[in-house]
Amino acid sequence: xxxxxxxxxxxxxxxxxxxxxxxxxxxxxxxxxxxxxxxxxxxxxxxxxxxxxxxxxxxxxxxxxxxxxxxxxxxxxxxxxxxxxxxxxxxxxxxxxxxxxxxxxxxxxxxxxxxxxxxxxxxxxxxxxxxxxxxxxxxxxxxxxxxxxxxxxxxxxxxxxxxxxxxxxxxxxxxxxxxxxxxxxxxxxxxxxxxxxxxxxxxxxxxxxx
Amino acid sequence: xxxxxxxxxxxxxxxxxxxxxxxxxxxxxxxxxxxxxxxxxxxxxxxxxxxxxxxxxxxxxxxxxxxxxxxxxxxxxxxxxxxxxxxxxxxxxxxxxxxxxxxxxxxxxxxxxxxxxxxxxxxxxxxxxxxxxxxxxxxxxxxxxxxxxxxxxxxxxxxxxxxxxxxxxxxxxxxxxxxxxxxxxxxxxxxxxxxxxxxxxxxxxxxxxx
DNA sequence: ACTTTAGCTGACCGATCGGTCAGTTCCTGC
DNA sequence: GCAGGAACTGACCGATCGGTCAGCTAAAGT
Numbered sequence: 058x059x060x061x062x063x064x065x066x067x068x069x070x071x072x073x074x075x076x077x078x079x080x081x082x083x084x085x086x087x088x089x090x091x092x093x094x095x096x097x098x099x100x101x102x103x104x105x106x107x108x109x110x111x112x113x114x115x116x117x118x119x120x121x122x123x124x125x126x127x128x129x130x131x132x133x134x135x136x137x138x139x140x141x142x143x144x145x146x147x148x149x150x151x152x153x154x155x156x157x158x159x160x161x162x163x164x165x166x167x168x169x170x171x172x173x174x175x176x177x178x179x180x181x182x183x184x185x186x187x188x189x190x191x192x193x194x195x196x197x198x199x200x201x202x203x204x205x206x207x208x209x210x211x212x213x214x215x216x217x218x219x220x221x222x223x224x225x226x227x228x229x230x231x232x233x234x235x236x237x238x239x240x241x242x243x244x245x246x247x248x249x250x251x252x253x254x255x256x257x258x259x260x261x262x263x264x265x266x267x
Numbered sequence: 268x269x270x271x272x273x274x275x276x277x278x279x280x281x282x283x284x285x286x287x288x289x290x291x292x293x294x295x296x297x298x299x300x301x302x303x304x305x306x307x308x309x310x311x312x313x314x315x316x317x318x319x320x321x322x323x324x325x326x327x328x329x330x331x332x333x334x335x336x337x338x339x340x341x342x343x344x345x346x347x348x349x350x351x352x353x354x355x356x357x358x359x360x361x362x363x364x365x366x367x368x369x370x371x372x373x374x375x376x377x378x379x380x381x382x383x384x385x386x387x388x389x390x391x392x393x394x395x396x397x398x399x400x401x402x403x404x405x406x407x408x409x410x411x412x413x414x415x416x417x418x419x420x421x422x423x424x425x426x427x428x429x430x431x432x433x434x435x436x437x438x439x440x441x442x443x444x445x446x447x448x449x450x451x452x453x454x455x456x457x458x459x460x461x462x463x464x465x466x467x468x469x470x471x472x473x474x475x476x477x
Numbered sequence: 478a479c480t481t482t483a484g485c486t487g488a489c490c491g492a493t494c495g496g497t498c499a500g501t502t503c504c505t506g507c
Numbered sequence: 508g509c510a511g512g513a514a515c516t517g518a519c520c521g522a523t524c525g526g527t528c529a530g531c532t533a534a535a536g537t
Contacts, residue, residue, distance in 0.1 A: 079484075094391040098307030101525065112525085114485050122525065176434065177387045181304035209452035210459060213435050217460055220434020221427030224386065242419035249420060250427055253463070289514075310494065321516050322495085328514090332495065 080118045080128075082108045088129045092170040092227060096126060096178055127187035133171035134191050136164055141194065145201050158255065162247045165222055173227040176220060195219070202255060218254040222247060290328045290338075292318045298339045302380040302437060306336060306388055337397035343381035344401050346374055351404065355411050368465060372457045375432055383437040386430060405429070412465060428464040432457060 086108040090099040101122060105112045119125040140160045147153040165172055175191050182188040199215050296318040300309040311332060315322045329335040350370045357363040375382055385401050392398040409425050 095305045095307050095388070097305050098391055100523075102523080111486050113487075113527090116526065117483095117485065178305070181308055210456035213453075213456050213460060216435030217427065217431030217464075219431075221429075221431025224430020224434065225423050225426030243423075246420035246423050250423060254427075311496085312493080323497090323517075324515050326496065327516090 079108075079110065079114065083110065083115055083118055083125070084129050087125055088170050088174070091126065091129065091178075092173045096122075096174070096182055123185050126182070126185060130171050130175065130187050130191065133164075133168035133175070134187065134194060136168065137198070138194060140164055141198055141201060154255075155252070158248055158251050162222075162244060162251060165226060165247065166244060169223075169226045172223045176223040214254050218251050221254075222251065289318075289320065289324065293320065293325055293328055293335070294339050297335055298380050298384070301336065301339065301388075302383045306332075306384070306392055333395050336392070336395060340381050340385065340397050340401065343374075343378035343385070344397065344404060346378065347408070348404055350374055351408055351411060364465075365462070368458055368461050372432075372454060372461060375436060375457065376454060379433075379436045382433045386433040424464050428461050431464075432461065 083104060087099070087104045090104055090107065101112045101115050104125075105115045115125070119128060140157065143160070144153065144157040147156075175188075175195075179188055179192055179195075183192075199212070202215055203211055293314060297309070297314045300314055300317065311322045311325050314335075315325045325335070329338060350367065353370070354363060354367040357366075385398075385405075389398055389402055389405075393402075409422070412425055413421055
């Protein structure tokens with residue numbers, strides 16, 4: 058549900074119905090399952106069945122379950138790496154920080170499920186290449202935002218912003234019926250919240266609020 | 268690791284070494300595994316082995332894997348129910364809200380792993396009695412804090428506070444080496460952060476900061 | 478027309494899953 | 508001494524896991 062139909066329905070060409078790339082379909086279904094019930098809780102059978110293929114077909118397109126996870130998560134990781142690269146290559150001022158928050162929010166909105174998987178399952182998937190890469194990236198992200206003078210509350214601001222955003226975008230609809238999120242208000246609200254949380258962290262012009 | 272040794276080491280009595288309750292040991296180990304690799308990713312064999320028992324012994328003490336999960340999570344749920352009960356039974360003013368935030372932070376610190384499991388795996392464990400109970404409780408918690416006039420950003424403040432706190436207390440040590448958290452600074456820092464996040468939600472006297 | 482090749486599948490593999498059951502051990506009450 | 512029960516275990520069950528492999532089909536190249 059709530060995936061763009063283009064990615065899941067067959068595309069009718071002039072001659073016959075042709076799949077828009079079985080690999081892409083499988084990636085979409087796999088991502089949904091990984092986010093919903095976890096990597097360990099998802100079987101290749103379920104992924105195959107939800108896309109209308111056989112388990113063998115999944116393993117034809119992807120070398121292994123781990124490789125499938127890798128291909129599913131890589132686009133998000135590369136996007137985040139690009140955002141972080143942009144941010145660290147600019148001088149640290151209010152404008153670049155605002156730009157970063159906007160980029161980051163857009164990233165969160167575009168790759169909600171991937172982020173959810175990375176945030177919530179990274180520790181249990183240690184050893185898988187793509188996961189270790191993401192972990193290193195998030196550490197770099199924390200360093201870039203918190204720099205070396207990280208107080209406990211500053212580090213925690215970063216953690217709360219990261220985990221909170223990931224949670225409220227996906228796991229939140231666990232508790233409140235279906236989807237609470239009005240997608241239009243969501244982006245500005247997220248930007249406001251993350252700005253509040255991250256603003257004091259690295260600027261150092263912070264007096265401990267109150 | 269990082270569990271109180273009293274709960275895991277044998278207690279030497281006058282006559283011989285006696286286990287301080289195999290059930291308690293198993294609950295502790297099960298909770299750690301559930302939080303670390305997920306409910307689906309944890310096998311009864313692993314739980315048994317980590318506690319020095321056989322798989323059969325786990326199923327002797329607990330009727331099923333689901334029942335074990337229930338017994339592991341119930342204390343945390345009951346504590347949160349008590350906190351919410353206290354909060355809703357008082358008049359809604361700044362003092363009772365401050366009391367609630369403090370209680371809630373202490374709850375988070377005491378039941379980190381349970382909260383982490385509930386927050387991150389509730390959706391994948393739908394149908395298990397204890398999980399459904401927790402879901403209903405969290406919805407009630409959201410209602411109590413957000414009341415009926417919930418704007419998008421207000422609801423999101425609640426979600427970010429909940430998910431962010433749960434994440435930064437447990438999953439955070441996924442990315443930063445071992446445990447970053449200095450336990451003394453942690454409580455006041457969490458109280459400050461949650462007060463910031465939750466304060467504007469229901470008080471409505473908020474002017475958009477900045 | 479024949480070959481090649483990509484896409485896909487069912488049958489099968491060893492391992493492991495949650496769970497059952499018969500039995501062993503050991504402590505306690507009588 | 509003995510019966511009874513609690514704690515615990517190994518053997519076993521059907522199901523499912525991730526993964527391999529030989530073979531099927533249909534389109535494309537020649």
